[in-house]
Amino acid sequence: MKDKDIDHLFRHHSGKMVSVLTRIFGLAHLEIIEDAVQDTFIKASLSWRKEQPKYPEAWLTKAAKNRVLDIFRALKTQKKHADLLSTGTDVIAINELFLDKEIEDAQLRMIFTACHPKLDPRDRISFALKTVSGFSTKEIASALLTKEDTIKKRLMRARKAIQKANLKFYIPQGNELLERIESVMEVLYLIFNEGFHSNNKDQLIREDLCGEAMRLCQLLLKQKNTRSPDVYALFALMCFHSARIEAKISVNNEILDLKQQDRSQWHFPLIVLGNTMMNKAVETDCFSCYHYEAAIAGEHIRARTFEDTNWNQILQWYEALHALQPMPSHILTMAVICTQTKAYEKADNYFNQLKVEDLEQRGYLFYAAKSDYYSKIEKYNRALEYINLALSLVNNSLEKDYLLKKYSTLSLKV
């Protein structure tokens, strides 16, 4: 096994172990548990350097069981857990918790904890990546393009919130489940997007983020209680997007947009899976944002070439999405689509609904879209004005290069 595969295995396994151990000892002892698991992996990586075990997963599970004893002893000495484990037969019950099905159950509990409303929304993703997916603070920082210190603070704050609210380690049921699963889906959606849309050049990290979001989404789908049309739609969306993940990066490690991607590189099995999931998602008539986003992604996937894209259908889905969840970025997208389909009056109408401030840091996209619009209706002077405005706001160097190219093409036409 290569180092990066070992890292991957550790990540994957430590998420499982932290969840199982938390089920045994409770969220109150999360810090001890995380330290213990981390310690196990440090020891493993030292001992594996000499000789790798034949069954690495079994080796790690055994090591985690030994950790149960260490943690148990530490807590017993502190008399914090006098009632826990008072006879050898208790080990029988603990052994059961290390079976695959029970590990999945423990991980679901951890997901619901990470997405608990008592946690600050900003802290949820970092905490989920740490405890459920076993990312190190360094890996989270690099995945979220944030400083490691910021991540450490977020994790600390999340742990404090859990202790303060004295959260229990469980999967909610009934009406509570309906509310809580919303925030779980949101976090999984955000984790996926971090992997899919980010400008992170590290392909492995991007794929790991998407992979984790999909794995956790599958855990929700596996259990009867947590399965729902919305979760199916979310999973379909992830399938459609991830089918394109490899085609998104050029041989020069540049990010390619839909127009430039080689569609023959799209991963067919994921498209098929996405379709199956979508069929399940529409078994009832109640549609969520995930339904419309999946429909949009599916529509792009369906087009054989960029020119074949059914923009009118996509526009309809965006209108439905915007009605359900009004967002300035949706209006901008609709304006861009209408420019594309030469529905200029409609495009102008959408642009008029927007102010550049509405789009915050992405204001340059608003100006760039307006520039495109004026260029299409052959008002090149205005187009040039707007591209200049866009250039004054853009930060990202890749995007800046892209806009500069447009600028030089436009200046030739004026």
Next chain:
Amino acid sequence: MIFTGADYADLGLSPEELQNRMGKWFAWGQKMEQAGILRGGEALTPQIRRISGENRTVTDLTSAEVKEIVGGYYTVEAKDFDAVQDIAQDFPDYDLGGTVEIREVMVFDK
């Protein structure tokens, strides 16, 4: 295999001793699992509510009041009683007065 014995807490074992014994229980479970003979098991908590007699008399007991308490069981697959007796050699608590009772699960397959 049904396990009977005293509660560790009632015997006043130190945390080190407890850890040591738990380790043996884990190792034993691991051994059976690797041999592919373990079919499951369950541990029982030490609270007991006993209902007995024609008057359905109810008594709540704790492990301290009962010398021999059933702590749990493992189901294993084996050829016969002798084979399970071999497996039971690794039971960690004989020295604390613990017992293993081997019983066969009844199966109708006539």
